[in-house]
Amino acid sequence: MNKCTIELWGRRFTLPLVYECYDGETILPQQREALAMLQQNQAALDGSLEPVRKYVKKNGGGPDEAGLANIFRYVMPKTVFVPHSEKRLTAAILCAYKPDMEHGLAVIFENGRLRQVGPQDLVL
16 A cells, blocks of 8 residues: 655644556556645645634534644544546545544645545545
């Protein structure tokens, strides 16, 4: 299994790396490029914290600002996922999400920039 090391929200993680590939297919160059863009854009990774906090506040039972100071009480990165796409350079960080363990949370980046925060279903 491949691993990916990233720094996210002030912590370093070594996470499993999953490329979505069809049967018999190898990893697309676009998928490798999407991952490289994510890893090279620390500002986007750091900047995703506030949108994640807003998502948790809106969809997680409304914890107060003090409760959101440690985002890891609600959101824990688990996997870096790179979907199959020949057109978009998309990579996502899939997270365990305490208020909704079934659907989890996805922090989705496109072309190295934050695109969306939401349930993992958006990218899977």
